[in-house]
Amino acid sequence: xxxxxxxxxxxxxxxxxxxxxxxxxxxxxxxxxxxxxxxxxxxxxxxxxxxxxxxxxxxxxxxxxxxxxxxxxxxxxxxxxxxxxxxxxxxxxxxxxxxxxxxxxxxxxxxxxxxxxxxxxxxxxxxxxxxxxxxxxxxxxx
Numbered sequence: 815x816x817x818x819x820x821x822x823x824x825x826x827x828x829x830x831x832x833x834x835x836x837x838x839x840x841x842x843x844x845x846x847x848x849x850x851x852x853x854x855x856x857x858x859x860x861x862x863x864x865x866x867x868x869x870x871x872x873x874x875x876x877x878x879x880x881x882x883x884x885x886x887x888x889x890x891x892x893x894x895x896x897x898x899x900x901x902x903x904x905x906x907x908x909x910x911x912x913x914x915x916x917x918x919x920x921x922x923x924x925x926x927x928x929x930x931x932x933x934x935x936x937x938x939x940x941x942x943x944x945x946x947x948x949x950x951x952x953x954x955x956x
Contacts, residue, residue, distance in 0.1 A: 820896055820953045821853035821889070826860065826870040832947045833867050839947070840865040842940040847883075847933045849941070850876035854889030860944070862937070867944070882933045883925035885911065885941075887918075893955050896948055904946040911942055 818825040833839050845862035850873055857876040861869040876884040887895070891914070898909040907913060915922040915934070925931035934941065 817952045817954045821856050830867040830870045845937045845940045850881040850884030852876045852884050852886040853892045882930040883923050899949050903949045
């Protein structure tokens with residue numbers, strides 16, 4: 815893979831392409847959610863539709879009604895997560911989205927509608943698999 819800059823739309827597009835071409839991703843089951851990813855104030859939308867990542871896009875307002883929940887961390891924390899995934903092939907137990915969410919005072923998964931935010935927990939393994947696939951990208955960081 816080329817070395818896309820994280821965070822960027824190109825990085826999320828590369829990740830989408832990896833996941834959509836990997837039959838193993840489908841083993842976790844179907845996913846139906848619209849997730850925001852806020853990297854220190856730079857935001858992206860990731861749309862999961864059944865077994866595919868249907869769309870990735872930049873996002874002006876990660877707290878908009880179209881988003882089920884937003885994963886929000888500082889740029890340094892995201893970099894640490896992505897680097898950990900790259901170094902180990904997947905997140906170690908201290909760097910999973912679930913463990914980071916539990917350790918965070920404000921939660922990593924945020925949203926005003928509890929039922930929609932619950933999709934983070936319902937589809938957690940698929941979301942983690944999505945980010946773990948970034949181990950195949952030689953990311954550069956802003």
